[in-house]
Amino acid sequence: xxxxxxxxxxxxxxxxxxxxxxxxxxxxxxxxxxxxxxxxxxxxxxxxxxxxxxxxxxxxxxxxxxxxxxxxxxxxxxxxxxxxxxxxxxxxxxxxxxxxxxxxxxxxxxxxxxxxxxxxxxxxxxxxxxxxxxxxxxxxxxxxxxxxxxxxxxxxxxxxxxxxxxxxxxxxxxxxxxxxxxxxxxxxxxxxxxxxxxxxxxxxxxxxxxxxxxxxxxxxxxxxxxxxxxxxxxxxxxxxxxxxxxxxxxxxxxxxxxxxxxxxxx
Amino acid sequence: xxxxxxxxxxxxxxxxxxxxxxxxxxxxxxxxxxxxxxxxxxxxxxxxxxxxxxxxxxxxxxxxxxxxxxxxxxxxxxxxxxxxxxxxxxxxxxxxxxxxxxxxxxxxxxxxxxxxxxxxxxxxxxxxxxxxxxxxxxxxxxxxxxxxxxxxxxxxxxxxxxxxxxxxxxxxxxxxxxxxxxxxxxxxxxxxxxxxxxxxxxxxxxxxxxxxxxxxxxxxxxxxxxxxxxxxxxxxxxxxxxxxxxxxxxxxxxxxxxxxxxxxxxxxxxxxxxxxxxxxxxxxxxxxxxxxxxxxxxxxxxxxxxxxxxxxxxxxxxxxxxxxxxxxxxxxxxxxxxxxxxxxxxxxxxxxxxxxxxxxxxxxxxxxxxxxxxxxxxxxxxxxxxxxxxxxxxxxxxxxxxxxxxxxxxxxx
Ligand SMILES: Nc1ncnc2c1ncn2[C@@H]1O[C@H](COP(=O)(O)OP(=O)(O)OP(=O)(O)O)[C@@H](O)[C@H]1O
Ligand SMILES: [Mg+2]
Numbered sequence: 187x188x189x190x191x192x193x194x195x196x197x198x199x200x201x202x203x204x205x206x207x208x209x210x211x212x213x214x215x216x217x218x219x220x221x222x223x224x225x226x227x228x229x230x231x232x233x234x235x236x237x238x239x240x241x242x243x244x245x246x247x248x249x250x251x252x253x254x255x256x257x258x259x260x261x262x263x264x265x266x267x268x269x270x271x272x273x274x275x276x277x278x279x280x281x282x283x284x285x286x287x288x289x290x291x292x293x294x295x296x297x298x299x300x301x302x303x304x305x306x307x308x309x310x311x312x313x314x315x316x317x318x319x320x321x322x323x324x325x326x327x328x329x330x331x332x333x334x335x336x337x338x339x340x341x342x343x344x345x346x347x348x349x350x351x352x353x354x355x356x357x358x359x360x361x362x363x364x365x366x367x368x369x370x371x372x373x374x375x376x377x378x379x380x381x382x383x384x385x386x387x388x389x390x391x392x393x394x395x396x397x398x399x400x401x402x403x404x405x406x407x408x409x410x411x412x413x414x415x416x417x418x419x420x421x422x423x424x425x426x427x428x429x430x431x432x433x434x435x436x437x438x439x440x441x442x443x444x445x446x447x448x449x450x451x452x
Numbered sequence: 453x454x455x456x457x458x459x460x461x462x463x464x465x466x467x468x469x470x471x472x473x474x475x476x477x478x479x480x481x482x483x484x485x486x487x488x489x490x491x492x493x494x495x496x497x498x499x500x501x502x503x504x505x506x507x508x509x510x511x512x513x514x515x516x517x518x519x520x521x522x523x524x525x526x527x528x529x530x531x532x533x534x535x536x537x538x539x540x541x542x543x544x545x546x547x548x549x550x551x552x553x554x555x556x557x558x559x560x561x562x563x564x565x566x567x568x569x570x571x572x573x574x575x576x577x578x579x580x581x582x583x584x585x586x587x588x589x590x591x592x593x594x595x596x597x598x599x600x601x602x603x604x605x606x607x608x609x610x611x612x613x614x615x616x617x618x619x620x621x622x623x624x625x626x627x628x629x630x631x632x633x634x635x636x637x638x639x640x641x642x643x644x645x646x647x648x649x650x651x652x653x654x655x656x657x658x659x660x661x662x663x664x665x666x667x668x669x670x671x672x673x674x675x676x677x678x679x680x681x682x683x684x685x686x687x688x689x690x691x692x693x694x695x696x697x698x699x700x701x702x703x704x705x706x707x708x709x710x711x712x713x714x715x716x717x718x719x720x721x722x723x724x725x726x727x728x729x730x731x732x733x734x735x736x737x738x739x740x741x742x743x744x745x746x747x748x749x750x751x752x753x754x755x756x757x758x759x760x761x762x763x764x765x766x767x768x769x770x771x772x773x774x775x776x777x778x779x780x781x782x783x784x785x786x787x788x789x790x791x792x793x794x795x796x797x798x799x800x801x802x803x804x805x806x807x808x809x810x811x812x813x814x815x816x817x818x819x820x821x822x823x824x825x826x827x828x829x830x831x832x833x834x835x836x837x838x839x840x841x842x843x844x845x846x847x848x849x850x851x852x853x854x855x856x857x858x859x860x861x862x863x864x865x
Contacts, residue, residue: 295749298747
């Protein structure tokens with residue numbers, strides 16, 4: 187506990203929620219994975235979701251960009267709003283939603299294409315640029331924002347799968363940024379990386395916070411404490427406790443939270 | 453004693469050896485002590501192996517010896533065959549059983565013997581299949597060389613006229629026949645091309661549908677049905693092509709004022725394509741399924757639609773494998789015989805018009821070898837030359853396809 191208490195967490199700002207989930211329940215077939223989850227995500231902050239394996243963190247994250255729609259037999263109940271608009275309303279185009287709410291996955295998953303084509307993938311399918319120059323511009327700035335440009339600018343045509351794990355993950359972040367999202371969902375983005383690559387990604391996430399709202403699932407309590415302003419603790423499909431990161435880690439209200447962050451169960 | 457009873461007696465002896473060895477081992481194990489030890493049935497196997505392997509070895513040697521044995525004189529040879537050989541074999545078997553049963557004790561390393569025997573059987577099986585292939589190639593090669601003694605290489609590979617039938621009628625002018633194989637290979641290529649134009653899009657699209665769009669239940673029902681298509685004997689496709697599709701094309705042709713012969717390349721090619729659809733779709737299905745889910749998630753996560761994901765991520769990632777599958781399918785189409793025999797006919801026209809009749813290499817091989825043959829006539833030998841060239845073509849296609857497919861496998865590891 188001592189170790190977690192003395193890390194400095196950025197100031198919490200009082201901001202309005204950009205995403206707001208009310209009474210969200212998710213079923214895979216007959217199996218209920220989430221039960222009446224309520225959570226507000228503040229804009230331009232980093233919110234971390236923690237909790238033991240199988241408690242529904244990924245499931246919740248995938249509700250926010252309707253990736254669950256691609257899972258056969260998955261049903262979402264409740265209400266999730268983005269900027270006040272219900273994202274599950276029938277008139278919402280989930281494809282546009284996913285462009286606004288980008289996602290970075292646990293395992294780096296660059297396409298087996300060149301670095302350039304990986305980043306240009308989103309802008310191309312959405313027709314975000316008018317000509318090659320503009321596309322070049324978007325690709326370069328995205329790589330720059332993801333902190334990868336310096337390492338790859340001489341080999342933009344090399345294949346993306348040939349990069350190191352940490353570089354691949356930053357490529358995936360660049361790929362998400364190129365679609366110009368407002369919100370980025372990250373599902374354990376560092377779990378396949380070594381400590382140095384992890385530190386780079388954490389640095390990057392903190393920089394991105396200025397312009398994006400970030401929601402990150404992590405199994406590392408230190409990581410949650412280091413980078414996030416708000417933390418939600420999931421347990422068996424429910425949110426047990428949610429609050430300012432510093433408060434939650436130093437002074438949890440619920441016994442189960444206390445137990446989890448001190449490593450008594452997991 | 454003739455061969456079959458001998459083998460049966462041998463097997464009976466080994467079964468007995470197995471049973472007796474197991475029992476003996478069982479009697480020796482101390483059942484009060486529970487620890488990992490050689491199991492009784494493994495001792496049984498050990499005994500059976502010793503009873504079987506040496507006599508089998510003898511039998512193989514005998515097979516080789518028979519070739520020369522007849523030079524000993526028929527009476528002596530007959531005695532060896534009916535008395536000496538069976539007795540020796542059974543004695544060897546009995547000796548093997550006896551010695552191995554005597555050796556049974558808990559410390560004996562029987563697992564190693566069993567593993568060696570299994571290894572031997574596996575090696576033998578694969579060697580035999582390789583040797584068969586090599587044997588076929590050599591027999592083709594031998595006859596082909598004879599053929600090229602009679603017909604110059606240049607005529608076969610460059611000649612534009614194929615009429616081997618004239619070679620039979622010695623009274624006819626130019627009775628040596630014409631052995632220009634180009635019309636045959638051109639016809640084969642034309643029909644293969646048509647078949648691929650049918651099979652590749654249909655097979656690929658149905659694989660995409662099965663993997664990316666269909667629900668699990670639909671897939672569970674329809675996939676086996678598609679695979680049944682692959683089990684239809686080609687002769688059935690053949691008369692379907694000849695009697696239904698060919699006639700249909702001719703009728704449609706005459707309705708719109710086109711002259712389509714009923715044995716057109718089109719009919720044979722289209723039906724052959726149908727035959728190959730399940731082949732391409734089930735190979736592509738496996739290949740598309742092997743594209744990691746994470747790539748699909750990545751694409752959907754960026755706001756791509758399903759069809760964009762298929763076109764821009766999944767198919768490009770699967771492309772090398774699909775190319776491999778198509779090459780394998782091409783080599784099947786080239787070698788396919790029954791459909792073209794029934795639907796394409798024997799007229800060796802050199803044409804690129806799919807509405808005319810063409811013939812293929814395989815059809816001509818059938819034509820050359822059906823009926824009474826003199827085995828050293830140019831006509832018969834031509835079949836071997838055609839077969840060898842066909843073999844070389846399909847072999848190279850398969851090798852290329854395998855290399856392509858293997859390269860692609862490595863990519864996700
Ligand atoms: N596609 C699916 N089909 C059926 N059940 C699923 C599916 N995906 C997840 N589940 C179930 O939903 C529950 C929540 O899973 P989820 O992946 O959200 O957990 P998680 O908190 O992300 O766990 P982890 O930390 O291990 O990633 C689990 O019990 C899981 O078995
Ligand atoms: Mg998860």
